[in-house]
């Protein structure tokens with residue numbers, strides 16, 4: 001399997017190269033040249049497989065020529081040793097909780113597998129890497145946790161100080177060792193811009209920079225798996241029953257995993273792409289005109305405060321178009337085909353708060369702000385299209401544990417979400433982090449000083 005840049009100006013590379021590089025030299029994102037497919041019979045059999053076995057089947061299609069099967073099997077087994085609750089709310093509408101990993105967000109699914117894959121390839125070649133990651137809260141902790149203590153990988157995480165909760169910050173800053181955390185008085189987009197500049201900087205090549213953001217193809221492939229898993233557990237797989245997914249979206253890595261699953265043969269009736277007030281994507285899907293939002297809007301679903309989703313270039317390429325890293329479209333995508341597969345809606349903070357209250361009071365279901373955007377988006381879609389049967393299978397994704405956002409939930413529901421074991425004890429640990437300005441030269445000097 002080869003991987004090509006969405007900008008189509010660099011040479012195709014192998015999976016391991018795409019994984020270790022992160023971004024392509026032409027600043028595009030790597031995509032597999034062809035999307036592999038499962039037969040219906042293979043998919044129907046997933047009902048008999050555990051999550052980590054399904055992960056192994058999916059990953060095999062993308063990397064089997066570069067990794068012994070027993071190594072890949074070990075990696076998937078070690079990565080997925082936690083629960084994936086599918087909670088029925090009403091009729092056949094479910095919440096899939098991807099919050100039981102070690103840092104309590106869905107980012108664990110990708111980070112744990114990607115960390116192990118990188119480590120495998122570095123061990124083979126005696127290599128080393130410096131991972132740079134911008135985070136809106138959850139990527140930083142998931143990546144830091146997944147790479148913590150590895151001796152051939154250093155991790156630098158940039159986060160916007162005022163956009164993460166105290167618990168989210170402490171999950172990153174209490175680790176130390178090979179994990180280096182930088183706080184910025186700015187927005188997630190600014191953090192991402194600094195990181196992207198460093199990747200493109202020829203004077204930093206010797207640092208062996210790589211990315212753990214969802215621009216890395218190694219994050220995307222693990223995020224295909226839970227769509228197959230949910231379907232295998234809930235659908236009538238023998239008749240290839242279709243399913244609707246609702247995905248609360250920011251940088252669109254989660255959603256791209258889903259769209260890849262669809263292209264691989266999963267019978268998805270519709271993906272609902274629910275954004276917060278950063279509505280550049282719903283506007284684009286409706287009008288065909290793309291305008292990024294600068295600066296991005298601050299919403300309570302802070303991990304989705306993204307004014308220009310990196311992975312949009314991948315989506316556009318999957319539908320035959322070309323979008324560069326600035327968001328400029330030079331070849332139009334097939335918008336009709338995109339609208340057939342996707343529905344997108346923007347959910348404002350008022351609606352998000354109402355949804356948290358309503359789902360708790362009416363259904364006893366505790367959602368945090370991101371999951372609430374997804375759940376509200378699903379209902380916008382069901383209200384928008386007449387005639388969808390009550391029996392239609394729908395799964396909305398809850399991307400983080402409510403205990404990561406205790407402030408908002410306390411205000412709305414007057415209760416303190418129970419803290420899962422993964423988040424316990426953070427309040428008493430020492431924090432290690434540095435402050436960074438917005439100037440790229442300062443960031444570059446830090447990298448050269450610390451790692452040069």
Ligand SMILES: *Cc1c(COP(=O)(O)O)cnc(C)c1O
Nearest residue numbers: 138250251252253254303399400
């Ligand atoms: C990262 C994140 C999202 C957005 O996921 P994308 O892949 O960036 O679209 C949603 N919810 C939570 C809790 C997150 O951490």
